[in-house]
Every structure is written in structure tokens, then in C-alpha cells.
Amino acid sequence: MRISTQVMFEQSMTSMNRQQSEYLKIGQQIASGKKVVRPSDDPQAASRAVGVAQAKAQTQQYADARISARNALSQEESVLNSVTDGISSAKNLLVQAASDTLSDADRQSIGSELRGIYESLLGQANVTDGNGRYLFGGYKDDAPPFAKNAAGSATYNGSEHSREQRVDASRLMPVSDSGKTIFQSVASGNGHVATASRADGSEGNLTFKGPNRLDSTQPGYGENTYTLQFTGANEFQVVTTDVNGTSTTGPTRTFEAGQSIEIGGRAISITLEGSADIGDKITVRPADHDQANKNLFQTLETAIKALETPIEGKPGVQADFRNAVSTSMRELDNSLDNVLTVRASVGARLNELDVVDTVGSNRMLNYEQTLSDLVDLDYSKAISEYSMSQVGLQASQKAFMGLKNMSLFDML
Template identity: 25%
Template sequence: MRITAANAFETSIKNLQKRQEGLSDAQDRLTSGKRVVTASDDPVAAARAERALAAMVRSEANQRALEASRNVMLQAESALGNAGDLLQQARELVVQGGNGSYGASNRETLADALRGIRAQLLGVANRGDGAGGYVFAGQGADSPPFVDTPGGVIFRGAEGEISAASDEALPLSVDGRQAWLGARDPSGTGTVSVFTALDTVIGKLSDGSLSEAEVSTAVKEGLADIDAVMNNVLTSRAAAGEALNRTDMVESRIAESKLAAKTERSNAEDLDMVQAISDFQNRQTGYDAALKTYSLVQRQSLFQYLSA
């Protein structure tokens, strides 16, 4: 009888411990809101959740890259818009230079105004991106990419563009050489830069020895060059605007991807709260029953048995 009583006691203890562990486990799941807390809970679901988490992290990285690209493209689009406005002002001044009633002093005044516009354009071309770089540095430059030399403005950046490290092709810079120095020459035989176009017409307007016919020719050629560089600047601005439009579409795809990954992770590891509460209540009932059984077995003794 003592062996039977000992077995009953040991069995009730084990049952109580098992019920207590199950209750504690159910309570932990309710607290965390997770069905899968460790990989051993459900290896397949845990693997699904891990893949979904990796997809979420990748989406967040893509979003950061997108924001960086959007910031640079906004600055580029704004800068090229400023350049277009300045070139339009320059064009109007050159038109005035063709006024037959203007003398050398009048044309020199126009040339001075054009020099001021040229200086502003150089500042726009060397505009920073707010992160220690330059919007028009191409593939990068440690210093302002456009340098004014005795022979004219030269580009010391790296041709091309930098793209963000993301799943989408998102630009982080603009090819400054193409935007500012790469306009097609009106003759179709080469290229002309924003600064060369201005330097040429400034030189002509400042030359008091030119005849009226020569001034007229200089104005005509100057306008053709300015129109060429304006068109090139506007083309680059349109490309920046297109990149901005693309970021909006990419952002929508990133959001969808992140939501899908978040949903997949939730489906893999989150609790069905209604089912979890029901399970907890059932385990609570089972634990209470095991506790009562343990109390009854604990009160059993040889004397109680003999007195029966």
C-alpha cells in the first residue's frame, strides 16, 4: 500500500507540475501576443517569420535610400529651375544688347549684369546636397565640382551618377558635366557649356571696337548658344522631375512590400487571441483540478487507510 500511495503522490506531483508549466506557457503567450516565441515552438512558422522580418528590414533600407534620392532630386530640380530662370534673364539682357541705339557703355553695363548672372550660375552648379557632397558632382567630388579658371569653367567631378544601394535604381546625384557643359552646339559639331556661352557673349558686348553689324552677329550667335544651354538645362530638370515621379511609385511598392512582410510575420507568429484566451482558461481549469487532486493525495496516510 505504501508503494501505491507513493506512486499516486508522485503522479499527482508530476501532473501538477505539467499543468503549471502549461498554464505558465499560455500566460506568457498571452502577455507577448506571440504564438511562436522560440523556434522550437513551431520551426516552420519561425522560419516564415524570420524571412518576413528580413523582408521588412530590406523594405526599411529601401525606404531610407528612397528618401536620400528624393532629397537630392528635389535639390537638383530646384537648382536647375533656378538656372533656367537665370539663363532667361541672361537671354533678355543679350536681346537688349542688339538694340541699335545702345552704345559701347550701354553694352558694357549689360556685360556687367551678365557677369553677375554667370557668378550666380556657378554658385548653383556647385550647390551642396546637405550631406557633405554636391548635387552636380556626378559620381562624387571632395570639393566644388565646377572650378573657374582663366580658360573658363571646368568640371572636376566624376562623370556619371551615383545610384542608391536599394532594390530600385534611384539616383543620388546628377551628372554635372552633362547638365552644365554638355549642350549640343547650335552648329551641331560639338558641345557648348553654360559658362562658355555667357563668356563668349560677354566678351563681345564688352568689345567697344565692334561695328553694329558685328554686334548684331554676336547677339544672334549668343542667343543661339543660350537657347542651346537652356534647352539642355531644362532637359536635365525634366530628368530630375521624372526621377521624383519614380520615387513616388517606388515608395508605393516599398509600402506594399513592407505591409505584405508584416502581415506574413503576423500570420506566422502572432496569437489568435480568442483561441489563446480559451486555451488559457482551459489550462487554468486543468491546473485547478490537478491542484485539488494533489491536495487529496497529500492528505492520504497509512492511518487513514487503516481506519477505512
């Protein structure tokens, strides 16, 4: 078999090109720090690396979303702290106003201070975040959620749904609470609230204290509404209305001023002072009843109106004032409990974000380790291969130099 000079040249060139290609490939790997520079270097590793990189980018997006969610929840918690202080101050003012030693001027002065708290709470309800969005407007965050109507009462115009943000693949977290949830709601189980009403032309001066819980295990507790209908100065009947709207009227009972009266089968007690007139009523409803007042601003408006009304020398109006203050204080207690419940929920969500952050950080470390295993270069191994490839290329070049100088004419 004859081997021509051309065949030997082609084989030598092919060997040199292969050695040079391997030498350049390892050089690119060292320069980039990656062992997979092109998908063709390792198709399987390149494919897996694309999937891991996408998962890593998505995890980073969730981490950025958690930063935004934490900022919103932290701001809400700060505002709710101010709201809590405002409600507590309002309660203290009503306790002060309930004193019989105050004059009409003193009560009006307290009413002015209470109005200041009212305006402050209204401002807190309409607070905005750093992006100009109203914090408690729900999804309708481009306009103030609370505004005064023609009658001067604050009404809610925002969305009843809380804004949510996805903070992890399987977690959609509320990042704010609607103003209705905070300022116009009452947590279930907050007991009962009593309200008094006098009949037209009534000369009664009946006041109440309570109601107080005696036994919450009694049937109908937290569901039934009890109406004390007065048929005389110290006589009344209890009308019990269940959740279905069915009313039952009990027998005529008598009361003595200052003594506790049990209603609802010893579920609730209430204490009456003064005397009633025919047609006067005291209604005891669950705090979360549809017809019960759950509106914080309405409570303050009622209390301010009562404080600004002169009562000196008017026994009936004095009784209305005491009843209004008693009802307002109970409603403020319920509103405060509701705000504290929302604050606890905000705190729980902030704690949850910390836990999800920890899980996300561990997940990012796993992704980075997997990517490193797939595409990152082992420098010590690559440098060794680079040196060996360089030696091979130089040997191939030297062999080619020797081959190209061979000629039959040298033998003549």
C-alpha cells in the first residue's frame, strides 16, 4: 500500500487542527469560568442548567415580592399602632366625661378633644403608602377610602377585598387590610352591646350598665337579640328574637334600681337605674349583629354629639347622655379588640415572611450549588488539561515540521 505525500500532509493537518481546537476550547473555559460554554459542549447539562436558572430567577422574583409585602405590612402595623392609641385616648375621655361633676362647658371641651381624635383617626384611615396608593382602600386604592357624606358622617368607599401578593409559589398573601375590616367590623365573640331608646314624649330617666356575660354556654348566646319593652315605671317584658327572626315575648317582670337583671336564661345580666316610661326600650344585640353598630367613626360621632348636647336640668336628656356614653364605650372596646385582632394578623404575616425568606434563601443556595455542579469549571483540572493540550499541540506541530521537510530528492 502506497501512502502519498498528500495523505500524510492531510492527516498531519487534521491532527494539528484537532489539537488546536481542543486547546482553544479549554482556553475559553478558563476565560469564562464555565465548563459548558456552548450547549454542544454538554447538551444534557446545558438543558438542566436552563431549567435551574429559570427556577432561580423565579425564586428571586418572589424574594423581591416579599420585600414589597414586608414594607406594606410594616407600614400597616405602624398605622394600626397609632389607631390603637387613638381609640384608647377616646375611651379615657369618655370615662372622664361620664363624671356627674362636669358642667356642660366641660363636656363640650371634652367633645372638642374627642373630635380631634376623630379627625386624626380619619386621617390614619386615609393614609397612603410610598407609592401614593391608599393603604386601606383594598383594590380601589386610587382614591381616599373614607369620605364624609352630606350629613358629615364618614363612609367607606373603598373595596371590601384586601390586596394580595404572591410571595412564594404556593402562597398568596394579603399585604393590606381593607378599611371596612379595620374600622367597620367587630370580631365575632365580642359579647353584646345594649342601646336605649325613649318613646316619644317619654318622661323616663332610665339608664343601664352592662350588659355583662354570665354564661356563654346558654342556648342563643351570641345569636339572640333581647329587647326590654317597658310597660310601666319598673315593669318590662323581654322579647327574644332568634337568628331566624322569630320573636318570643316573656312574662311581665319588675326591676329595682341598682339590682342586676338576668336575661337569656342567665346568659347575660344588665343593671338598670332610674325609672322608665311606657314604650321605652333597651335592646341587647350581639356585637357582630347586622343591626349593631360596628362603625368606629359612627361611634365617635354619636359620642361627640352627646357631649355637645346641653343636659343640665334635663333628667331625660341626662339619661340619654349616660346611655350614649355607656354604649359608645362598649363599642369602642369592641373596635379596639378588632384593631388588635387585625394587628395580630399583620404580625403573623410578618413572621410568616421571615420563615418563607429562610426557605427561599436555602432554595437559592441549592439552585446555585446545582448550577455550579452543572456548568462551573474545575480550574485545577482545566489548567492541567490546558497544559497537556498545549504539549500535544506543540508535538503535533513539531511532527508536521519534520514531515514537511521529508523528500525523495534528499536521498539522491
